[in-house]
Amino acid sequence: MVASHAIKEGDILLELDDIHMSFGKVAALAGVSLKVRKGEIHSVIGPNGAGKTVMMNCINGLYRPQQGSITYKGERINDLKPYERAALGMSRTFQKVEVFGGMTVLDNIRLGRHIHLKSGITSGSIYIGKTAKEEVEHRKFIEEEIIDLLEIQHIRSKPTGMLPYGLQKRVELGRALALKPDLLILDEPLAGLNLEEVEDMARFILDVNEEKRWQVTCLLVEHDMGVVMDLSDRVFVLNFGNMIMDGTPEEVQNNPEVIKAYLGEEELYATRK
């Protein structure tokens, strides 16, 4: 495993090179290349069906691209399984929340921490000394860094499935953060939220990205242009599996091709501003 401190701010954390992914005859991704630098918020935008989620699934290992290479922290990860990629510090949230409805909020978040638990089943069942100490430390991390950050103290012990959608999204983010990731993939974190929840979520993303204790690189898939343009350092535009451009928010907003392909459809992708 490459230690995360070896990669400095501004270095390339994740690189996709000429990724091809097709389902039967449908090419979802046709030679996509992307460079995500450490410390930035890199957004991926594109119309519905452009291949954004497929791209995310390739990155975290749910899909295996037929061609091209994915490099993370300088290491080719094409052949790694999702959990092996998670161990490298990669976590994600899903477009439609994928939380464990019957479990409490705290248990959902703890689950994200599981990968960092060193003790095995035997010492866990005896639960003395090192194991107990380890759990106290993880508890401290979850409480001080995640529950406090996401302001979910009041629902800590509620079953996640009973919560409103906006809070479930927050819990899912909490679970992704419990991994203490270096790269956080957020697949439409704002979809289906009301204005207040959007503002909260945008604030959390910024906090996670900027706060000294976190400084997580974010790969953000989002439709809400107002938020994308405000938050992102760079924006990657995808259309029908092809990259249209990758640049700063200003460049993207002024690119005629992007406007034609995407931003022009104001009604569909109206910003919430």
Add this chain to the structure above:
Amino acid sequence: MQPENRTAPNKIEITQELTIPKLFYRQAKRYGKDRVAMREKEFGIWRPITWHDYLENVKYIALGLISLGLEEGDKVSMIGDNRPEGLWAEMATLCARGIGVWLFQDCLIDEVRYIIDHSDTKFLFGEGQEEVDKAISIFNECPKLKKIIWDDPKGMRNYDEDYLISLKEVQKLGRELEKENPDLFEELINKGSGEEVALLFYTSGTTALPKGALLSHNNMLTMGQHLMQVDPCKDSDDYVSYLPFAWIGEQMMSISCGIQMGYTLNFPEEPETAQENIREIGPHVMFAPPRMYEQMTRTVQVKYLDASWIKRKFYEFSTYVGYKVANLKFDKKPVPWYWRFLEWLASITVQKKLKDHLGLSRVRNAYTGGAAMGPDHFRFFHALGVNLKQIYGQTEVAGISVVHRSGDIKFDTVGHPIPGTEVKIAEDGEILTRSPSVFLGYYKNPEATESTLQDGWLYSGDKGFLDDDGHLVVFDRTKDVFTLKDGKPFAPQYLETRLKFSPYIKDSWVIGDKKDYISAVLCIDYSVVGKWADEKKLNYTSYQELSQMPEIYDLVEKQIREANKDLPDAAKVVKFTNLYKELDADDDELTRTRKLRRAFVEKRYEDIVNGLYSENDTVHVDTTIKYEDGREAHIKTDMQIRTVKD
């Protein structure tokens, strides 16, 4: 019945010299590291703060303020949720010989600006980013404001204004000053006298701009002592501090009584977790405005509707017994042994559990005050076995002046004056109070002071009378009292609280002064009515839509008929309408303590009032509403007007 004037375990003699800081210092030295002064739930764990820690923190904040340039008599404002840092800041202000001002946590920018400017605030303690943002936006308009102090670092990483300083830095300055001048803190504390102004408290004001009441150390201390003479607390008691510090009732419990009795203050993790945290602590004494108790009643009523058949039967049995026994006690009649047995049965099957869920399992005395509470709610708690007492008070007497005594409770009165307090009724029925706790006057408002304080008597502006047992009965605000069609006076709040006993009704506003009949504007409880509508399979998308559905009107009409029962004909609600929105303090419709600002709503909803007194069965509303973040929305709707059928 508890014996009155029983000497509290640590009775404190209040002399003219005694100040809050002197007493605080004495208590902190006495309890030291052995006793917990406060607890805060943080990161999911209750963390204790001993008296020693309390003193240390206050000391360095106080010295830090001096180091920043605080001078005698300077005003220091505080805004934020209830948390130890807020109380430290207040105590430090008093120790450094400043004057404390508290603002409600949810004050809008205009209110913050008015109070900061009017009070000549020099330093402002805000909790975190939200409060700092408010303060920054008014900073340039308040020239006397020098520094803004914050304690929660969350989201504060990009703020670099030079007038911002963190609480930690203030304490650091304090430590440095202590090195130069080790005895300064003690010297400052020893300087003060009881007559000096301690707090400048802004009254919520149902009519005009808030007025700043000046309260001395002596006012605060005597108030606390007199209350504790009636219902003594122990230093091993627990109290949960979750109501705004800007409300005098919370000051009375946390400061006046808190430092005299030395009980432990507990601060909830977040405002949203308060109810849960109260349950974890199980306080011995509780003081809350009626809306808190109304909320609890609503919770129980709704859970009851949801419960299984067997649970409902048990609940019905226990409330039947509870009401029966409570009524016997209210009438001061002996409770026969078989009723005692049934009471015990009700207690072990239902009441104990229910009280535990409400956080009332250990409560010796629960108080309600600050607004009127209906007899129905009152009876409800006594039927549960909770010793709920009414109190009557106001900011101008540093808290309260009249309270029920255990065993002598009448739900339509507020009880007897506390020791050291005289209450009399003026010729026109106004309630007058005289006690050592009566305030010094209004800040920068001699006219108001003159009309409120005459020959040492405090003119309350409330109408009331003393009943045959010497209990004070508070009728209503003098200016709110109605004259009915038959010429009789009528207190609208009586009817309003009656209407609010229904779990479906959250707020009510009764109209009818010098009119032919009484009418009411009601706000449904969105969650309770929403749930009811879900069960009835009614579709709705918003409060506005739900409130105007005919089925909801039927439901509300039923509730009104219930409230109309046993009322004289002239006092019955004849017409009503459901308001399309909830009444809100942010829209100036309620005060920050959720009292109805009658004159304001009458003007704002003039069309609705006219509609209620016309032949029409709808009233058209076309208005703009403002959200908290300044955005505006346009609302167009028709509100139905319904006549209540007998």
